[in-house]
Amino acid sequence: MQKKYxxxxxDGTLSVGQTMVMPESAVRCLxxxxxxxxxxxxxxGRLQASAARFAAQHSFTDFVADGGYSLTLGGKIVEMKSLPAADCIALIDRxxxxxxxxxxxxxxxxxxxxxxxxxLDAAPPEYFPTRYDPAFDYRTLQVLYKVNIACTAEQExxxxFGSLPTVRYNRDILLVEPTEKQNGIRRMVERLGIPNEDxxxxxxxxxxxxxxxxGWFSIAMGNARDALKRMADYVTDPVDQDGLWNACRHFGWI
Structure with missing residues (x-):
């Protein structure tokens, strides 16, 4: 069997929505x-520390996190960079x-x-705990990984935002976070000498x-956005309907 990478x-691929809970069939598939x-x-796109928590629960030692801004190999961080702090501070000023x-x-x-x-009233309960600190001086930050903004799509x-990338977390919260997962994967592929075709x-x-x-083989979940399905090489069933298992069985990987 040809080794695949x-x-x-x-969220929405391995786990059901943003619950971080994987269907039993997905666990068996891995x-x-x-x-x-x-x-x-x-x-x-999750923070490295958040991804590491999920990774430890499901026996992953290698991962791209921070939307492509960090690489973890063998359980150790080998790359991690901040969002452009000056641009984020200017955004917070606005x-x-x-x-x-x-x-x-x-x-x-x-x-x-x-x-x-x-x-605090808008903070999603399933997201990171939020600490209120009226003395916190954001203008002194030199490293900054995410900015969370309590705004609707209309307010957005x-x-x-200048050139800062954004991802909507839910109806009430918008995240400023990197959206370059492909670059993180490419750097990991190069580090490990992985053939693109695999x-x-x-x-x-x-x-x-x-x-x-x-140039990689791409599979969209059945619950994926339509735009992603149109780009995919293959569309499987939704995550909560054994999508992972069914796709891997279809291609003979399991």
């Missing part, structure tokens, strides 16, 4: 892929002027910090579009 998005000698890795609540992740830990109590249209990508969301059309 799999890169999986987490076990069988590894037993058959295949390489399995994550490719996620949010402050507009009276729009925000929070930031300034360290590689599952935490957000805000100086605006109003953000009136915000000047790379397989699984995804479902808009932040997975960047991974498709890169």
């Amino acid at each position: 799999f890169f999986f998005d987490i 076990e069988q892929l590894r037993a058959n000698g295949h390489f399995t890795a994550l490719a996620t 949010l402050e002027t507009a009276g729009i609540p925000w929070a930031v992740t300034p360290v590689n830990e599952r935490i957000c910090v805000t100086t605006d109590k109003r953000y 249209c009136n915000i000047d 790379v397989v990508i699984f995804g479902d969301g808009t932040n997975d579009v960047c991974m498709f059309g890169q």
